[in-house]
Amino acid sequence: MSKTASISLAPSSAFFGRLMASIDRLLTASARIAIRNGDLPRFGL
Numbered sequence: 001m002s003k004t005a006s007i008s009l010a011p012s013s014a015f016f017g018r019l020m021a022s023i024d025r026l027l028t029a030s031a032r033i034a035i036r037n038g039d040l041p042r043f044g045l
Helices: 013-036
Strands: none
Touching: none
């Protein structure tokens, strides 16, 4: 007889949305600074 336990992981969509928005703001700010300095912005993480 085997005993198993399952854990339900339900990440909060509000937290995930805030995290993605923060990353987006960071990348946008970085791209704006790069463009202002005359460099090509790096895309992605």
